[in-house]
Amino acid sequence: MLVRALRWHIAAHGHAPDGRFFVTQGYGNGPVSKETYSRVWRAARRDGLTLAQCRSPLAKRPYDLRHAAVSLWLNEGVPATQVAEWAGHSVHVLLKVYAKCIEGQDEAARRRIEAALGEPERPEELPHG
Template identity: 35%
Template sequence: MSKLAIGESSLLSADHVRALLEWLQEESSGAVFPFLAAMAGTALSPGEAVSVRVQDVTLPDGEFGEVLVRAGESRRVPVSPDVVGVLRRWIDEAGLEAEDLLFPAERGGALASSEYKRAWRRARQAVLSPDEVQAGLGEQVSSLRDSCLDRWLEAGVPAWGVAEWAGVSESWIALRYPHRFRLEDIEIDWEHLEESLRLPGIPER
C-alpha cells in the first residue's frame, strides 16, 4: 500500500465532523468556527482557506454556492447549502466587505494557525473519546480536508471531479483513498460488458 494512503479508520466520520463543529460553534470565537466549517465542506487546505476573500465566494441562499481558490492554478469548488448559510451569517455579523479576507483575525490580518489549531485541540479533547484521541483521530486540522474528499467520493463524485475540486491529480486521489476503489465493491454489468466487447464477425453462441 502507498505511504500516501489513509485508512478508513483514520478518517473522521460525518458524525465526528458535525459534533466537532457544533462544539466549535458554541465554544470558539471570531472566524475560527466559520473557517473550520468552510474547510469541512470545501476540502480547502488551511493555507488556501486563510487567503480567501469575500469577493471569491458566491453564496446563494439555500443553494450550492462556489468558492474561487486563487492559490496555484485557480479552481472553483462547490460550497454546500449548510456552509453557505454559515458563511452568509458570518459575513453579515463581521461586517465584511468584498475585498476583505473572509476569515480575518480579530485584530486584523490573516487568521493565525495558532488560533484555529488551539481551538481544534480543545474540540478534539471535548468531543472525541479518549481512545480516539489517543489513536490520533483528527489530530491535524487538515483531517477536515481528508474527510470531505472521502465523503465526496462516497457520494459518487467521480475521482476526476474530486481531483479537480481538490487541486490534485486523479492518481493522488486513488493513492490517498484506496478503499474507495476496491474492485469487489463495484457492481459490474457483465452482460453489458460482454456486448460492448463483442468482436465483429464473431457469431453469438
C-alpha cells in the same frame, strides 16, 4: 451538508473582502494565526471526540479531515476525475497519493460493468447456427 453550513456561516457572519471565512477580530481582520487555529482545533477535538479518540491520531490536524474526505469519496465510487477536481489535484497526483486508500470496490465495479452490458442472454435464447 458542508455547503449548507458554509452558506449559513456566510449569511450569519459574512466573509472577509478576500473571501476568507475566518479572520481575526483585531489587527485589521487579518488571517487567523497558527497558534489560535491550533488551540481552537484542540478544543474542538476535546469537545467532539471521546477520550480514546482524542488520544489517537484521529483528526489530529485539520488536514487529516481533507484526507478522510478524499478517501471516503473514492471509496464510495465518486469518479477520480471528479474527486481530483474537488480536491484541487491532478488525477495523476490524486491516484499516486490515494490509490492505497481505495478498497472493497471489486464487487461494486463488476455489478456496474454487468449493468452497463445488460443482462446476459440465457443459452436457450441464443440463436442456433
